[in-house]
Amino acid sequence: MIKGLRHITPYTPGSQPAGTDMIKLNTNENAYAPSPEVQRALQTFDSGSLRRYSSLDQDGLRQVLADHLAVAADQIIVGNGSDDVLSMAFLAFFNTQQPVLFPDLTYGFYKVWADLYHINYQEIPLADDFSLREQDYLGLNGGIVLANPNAPTGLSKSLQEIEKIVQANQDTVVVIDEAYVNFGGESTLPLLNKYDNVFIIRTFSKDASLAGLRVGYGVGNPKLIGVIKAVKNALNPYNVDSIAECLATAAVKSWDYYKQANQKIVATREWFAAELKRLGFRVLESKTNFILTEPSGVTAGDLWTYLQSRHIYVRYFPNVERLKNFLRISIGRPAEMEKVVQAIQEFL
Ligand SMILES: Cc1ncc(COP(=O)(O)O)c(C=O)c1O
Structure with a gap:
């Protein structure tokens, strides 16, 4: 038995799955390339x-x-x-x-x-x-x-x-x-x-x-x-x-480039929020490059598992009591978010 070892509960970062054929919306990265x-x-x-x-x-x-x-x-x-x-x-x-x-x-x-x-x-x-x-x-x-x-x-x-x-x-x-x-x-x-x-x-x-x-x-x-x-x-x-x-x-x-990229993300976010609301989901008003949403008709856990089977990665917090019915979804490019909406619709 070794003495003096530290016990600590670490931070759990979003996973970084490898692979090219995926839509990665689980760690709030920017949807666009560097300038x-x-x-x-x-x-x-x-x-x-x-x-x-x-x-x-x-x-x-x-x-x-x-x-x-x-x-x-x-x-x-x-x-x-x-x-x-x-x-x-x-x-x-x-x-x-x-x-x-x-x-x-x-x-x-x-x-x-x-x-x-x-x-x-x-x-x-x-x-x-x-x-x-x-x-x-x-x-x-x-x-x-x-x-x-x-x-x-x-x-x-x-x-x-x-x-x-x-x-x-x-x-x-x-x-x-x-x-x-x-x-x-x-x-x-x-x-x-x-x-x-x-x-x-x-x-x-x-x-x-x-x-x-x-x-x-x-x-x-x-x-x-x-x-x-x-x-x-x-x-x-x-x-x-x-x-x-x-x-x-x-x-x-090169901030002008980023201003434009981030404006596009904001526009995509507003479109995506409206789509989720159309599907009956609760959506918190976001001023970020992600959305926190409470699905309707399905559990957050089931939807998370389904999206993952479609290679769409979003964040789910099963261990946080107040958030266990929610998913946090980063905002990707318009074509990616259209696929997410389509996948959700197929699951509902
Ligand atoms: C609120 C907040 N602060 C800080 C960070 C850390 O960002 P970084 O260490 O990449 O600058 C994050 C990352 O997700 C965050 O969500």
């Missing part, structure tokens, strides 16, 4: 430069991002996917005895990090309609983490509603995870001018079609950036590789 500029940057990347370590602070990428977001470069920290930035934020900002608050239904990783780092936390139930009640976040706490838009519900809060929470908690850090904000949500970036306790997290995985590249970033007051940077340098200073920095920079510089 031509990103593809060109990959083709012309100087492999000789890999002899050296990557940059420590991604000055080039941070400057391009700063211009794009109209903030200062010293308000940004880059990480190996937003999971990396979120994980460091938990370590950097949540060090009181008070519980960190987040909704009972949200990105499942928050709870895992809190457990991993022995951070006291409290899951605040969303309302019956899955909406977030600002008044639940006004009491004593050790920090707050909100995905806005939320996942897996897809629901979004306005800037004004989030501001109420930030304003009422100026002695703790409020982390706003904006992974999906560019599919119709309202960004909280304007709050950075008024409050120094907001930390906003973004990713290239969803709106920039670069989930496999692993780049995300946090935006906040330079003081918060200093604290999280110290954590980064205590863990893994070269956490962002040189290829990732180069390609992410090209992505920001």
